[in-house]
Amino acid sequence: MKKVVMWALGALLVAACAGTKVEVTESGLLKSNFQTEVNGKKTDLYVLRNKNNMEVCVTNFGGRIVSVMVPDKDGNMRDVVLGFDSIQDYISQPSDFGASIGRYANRINQGRFTLDGVEYQLPHNNYGHCLHGGPKGFQYQVYDALQTSPQKLELTYLAKDGEEGFPGNITCRVFMELTDDNAIDIRYEAETDRPTVVNMTNHSYFNLDGDAASNADHLLTVDADYYTPVDSTFMTTGEIAPVEGTPMDFRTPTPVGLRISDYDFVQLKNGQGYDHNWVLNAKGDISRKAATLQSPKTGITLDVYTDEPGIQVYSGNFLDGTQTGKKGITYNQRASVCLETQHYPDSPNKPDWPSVVLRPGEKYNSHCIFKFSR
Template sequence: MTITKEFFGKTLEGKNVDLFTLRNSNGMIAKISNFGGVVVSLIVPDKKRKFDDVVLGYDRLEGYLKKGPFFGAIIGRHANRIEKASFEINGIEYKVTKNEGENQLHGGLTGFDKVLWEAEIITQGEIECLQLSYLSKDGEEGYPGNLKVRVVYSLTEDNSLKIDYFAVSDKDTVVNLTNHSYFNLSGHAAGSILKHKVMINADKFTVSDRESLPTGEIKEVKGTPMDFTKLTTIEDGIHSEYDQIVFGHGYDHNWILNISEEKPEKAAEVFDPVSERIMEVYTNKPGVQFYTGNYVDEHEYCKNGVTYGKNSGLCLETQYFPNSLKHKHFPSPILKAGEKYNYTTIYKFL
């Protein structure tokens, strides 16, 4: 695998931003920016060796600088929602920034998707990898502790984009990192993903309220439109009057994965009947947020001059459960001082 670098633009503060291109010998290409750690482009073959870019995104850095739907970005410190933008650690209440009503979504007003990461090309084994590093200072967006974060992207010869996440803090804090790529396996400009088929390796999901906040209730997927235990066409359930679908205006929920969390295991699969591309998702995180782009409405800077509307892409965000700081029976995203946060997510294309 080889990595090249080019100029991508300047931040609002005038700092240079780069775009890194990762290539494997099969012709697969990943383009990643050190602004927000964004996966700008992911070019993969279909069954006829036709290559398409299968992630939504922008041609220019300006698209990523504005407030948007988090296309392709690293999300942190805490992916997803924190109710009332507050939590308690060691008897101390911390109030973090609100950016979705009274709640916090995806790390606050300036989450990890809106910061410039330090980039370095490193070698692991015989593979060149892109390493992005960031120091989130004590008090940033209201979070405690100086948190050192590293995210390593590698493109393997089996057509996998592997993302390794690492973090350590000098105080007890909260960490829940993910990637927010929107996938359309027919190609980023192909329109709706409702004909895609999805499998999620989960028998249960966390029930959400009208603000997409898990209530603490856990339900079985069986007998509901949330059942993706086998490949199921998205449009089969997305128009249901099931309360969870109505509340989320489609799918925007956390599934509890049937995995051990000891090593990356298969969490989900997506199949596009048009291109016959398959994407498999592997992780060692306990949950995955399946989101069907219910609020996407993007017209500026989109790649190739296209526009992206509702259901133009789908996300599979591996994570600790949303709102887990409010529910003690959920896996905890609290990282103790000096302990190492380390997990992996793999998006593999067949």
């Protein structure tokens, strides 16, 4: 916390000496670093605050959550998500940090699926598959943004027919609200003019220690008796397997790092750690807790609720120290945990799994709540 305050004060001093007016967020972000144009559309930083002084900063570039300031057990405010200090950093260091992912979160096998007898080919950007909507997915697009109150933000993006190979003009909306019980309430909506597939999520990288160090001591709980195994290319095999007796069992609070390197268990070898979808027991019940992440160090707890059937737990296995984030912090391997609420990966090619098809006249809805406490 002291480091953040000093950084922010330094930025204000430089600005004062230059005779300019600068807005600095509680997390130390300069709004001016987010005010530019990408692909001819203006970007900005939107700040949400509640009555408890919790702060969430969002940029419309990719619909990204840039920072989340929450109090720890001692009342100190900590930034608990990974991200960058400017739009330029998000462009020069490609990542999914904090993004509102679409049109299809996670992987589609070989970037190919058939809908109503028509085969569609998507770009390959991950081990021969299409990941997170392709290399020009929503995380690299500029949403139209409207902040309707100090605690609410609406983001809208029109993905055109054929964009990244997907059929249909689809209007997608993301509604973010910072509630007074310290929750980020996220609702997704979409409508299309042609049959298509849609699966949206938020890809925040959480580190509840607030220092982007190792996630090994974070306690993870996932309310799921089953998960979907993957092959060596991270593609779901179609199997739904029990977690019982495996390192995939997080039905009770367990340190993320306790079994993560047990590569004798082929799923951890295939995923290079945890990068898997769990089949949630809640079965769409938004009132039932889907997952919990806790930091013994700071006392911060994150509870996840969703009406989606699955959640992808990704333990930051591909972070490798080459990316420098906010405040000059280096993001090393496993510096975070992602909790991506979703339909299962490759559902368009697995008809027995919950459908991701959206047709004209229908509305896609998805709901996720990230609730913080201490």
